[in-house]
Amino acid sequence: MGDKTILDVKDLSTHYFTSKGVVKALDDVSFQLKGGKSLGVAGESGCGKSTMAYSLLKMVQPPGRIVKGSINLDGMEVTKLDENSARKKLRWQKVSMVFQGAMDIMTPVYTVGHQMKEPLRYLMDITGDEAEEICKKYLDMVDLDFELFNRYPHELSGGQKQRIIIATALLLEPDVVILDEPTTALDVVVEARIMNDLKILKKQLDNGMIFITHDLSILAEISDDLAVMYAGWIVELGDSKKIYRDPKHPYTKKLIAAIPRLHVDIDRLEYIPGAPPELTNPPKGCRFHPRCEHAFGRCNKEEPEEHDVDGILVKCHLYDERGN
Ligand SMILES: Nc1ncnc2c1ncn2[C@@H]1O[C@H](COP(=O)(O)OP(=O)(O)OP(=O)(O)O)[C@@H](O)[C@H]1O
Numbered sequence: 593m594g595d596k597t598i599l600d601v602k603d604l605s606t607h608y609f610t611s612k613g614v615v616k617a618l619d620d621v622s623f624q625l626k627g628g629k630s631l632g633v634a635g636e637s638g639c640g641k642s643t644m645a646y647s648l649l650k651m652v653q654p655p656g657r658i659v660k661g662s663i664n665l666d667g668m669e670v671t672k673l674d675e676n677s678a679r680k681k682l683r684w685q686k687v688s689m690v691f692q693g694a695m696d697i698m699t700p701v702y703t704v705g706h707q708m709k710e711p712l713r714y715l716m717d718i719t720g721d722e723a724e725e726i727c728k729k730y731l732d733m734v735d736l737d738f739e740l741f742n743r744y745p746h747e748l749s750g751g752q753k754q755r756i757i758i759a760t761a762l763l764l765e766p767d768v769v770i771l772d773e774p775t776t777a778l779d780v781v782v783e784a785r786i787m788n789d790l791k792i793l794k795k796q797l798d799n800g801m802i803f804i805t806h807d808l809s810i811l812a813e814i815s816d817d818l819a820v821m822y823a824g825w826i827v828e829l830g831d832s833k834k835i836y837r838d839p840k841h842p843y844t845k846k847l848i849a850a851i852p853r854l855h856v857d858i859d860r861l862e863y864i865p866g867a868p869p870e871l872t873n874p875p876k877g878c879r880f881h882p883r884c885e886h887a888f889g890r891c892n893k894e895e896p897e898e899h900d901v902d903g904i905l906v907k908c909h910l911y912d913e914r915g916n
């Protein structure tokens with residue numbers, strides 16, 4: 593696939609129509625993903641990361657729905673698919689997802705093998721033996737023994753379960769694999785090992801990958817590009833190492849400063865004052881302005897545009913006059 597854009601998301605908005613009002617969970621989000629590349633998505637809890645992932649799978653449940661924008665996945669317009677086509681043509685084959693908290697929803701009554709083979713048997717015209725061969729290949733890729741195939745979920749560790757779920761997401765060789773907080777429920781040692789394996793996997797595979805996590809420090813290592821989300825917006829987007837080294841948006845700066853580092857006096861750890869806004873009634877102007885120490889005149893009135901600052905897209909008024 594090389595340098596070909598496989599996923600092109602434009603002005604995507606997804607809202608939840610609740611009795612308390614319209615939750616603007618995702619607003620005018622745009623980004624692209626190339627084959628063999630990975631995009632990291634970071635941001636505080638509730639900023640719309642999972643909503644974005646569900647939108648890409650055309651799986652937003654009522655009261656939510658995609659209200660605007662387009663998702664072009666290798667020529668297929670995802671926003672226009674009905675449920676039947678999404679099931680037959682999109683999910684698992686074109687885009688798959690490791691769901692947030694997925695390891696808790698493995699069915700206890702079926703073996704690992706049964707659960708892995710299910711999407712293969714449903715979507716491909718193959719025999720049980722052929723399905724088993726494919727599962728074996730991917731179990732191997734995530735560093736698991738084929739012996740686990742006949743076990744039940746309760747006979748596995750959390751790390752093993754998570755690896756099985758990752759292997760299952762890869763089975764049909766989708767163009768895009770989304771991993772929503774794939775390691776948050778695990779201890780740091782297992783987390784580091786799985787992240788390391790994912791890094792190796794990424795090199796072997798042609799898929800585009802989207803890594804979602806609130807932990808920005810992981811993403812600098814594993815993702816080519818980085819999208820920083822705040823209150824339903826992407827506020828900064830571009831090369832992940834560049835952003836990590838030299839963040840432009842005041843929110844990204846705060847997020848990075850808040851990462852605990854060894855050898856740094858714990859008293860000096862920064863935090864972001866206040867809390868993310870209610871998305872039924874987000875702040876006027878820039879959604880970050882009530883928490884931003886650089887906010888000035890226009891920030892509480894006008895929505896900022898996206899500015900190209902050294903190849904990084906930054907949605908912030910600070911870059912209006914100053915350029916870079
Ligand atoms: N089914 C729903 N009905 C109403 N509001 C919802 C629903 N699902 C999500 N939301 C709201 O949409 C916003 C975005 O939620 P989302 O789960 O996408 O955030 P997130 O960034 O994935 O958070 P986390 O890091 O905690 O997983 C939040 O304000 C959330 O309360």
Ligand SMILES: [Mg+2]
Nearest residue numbers: 641642643692
């Ligand atoms: Mg989430």
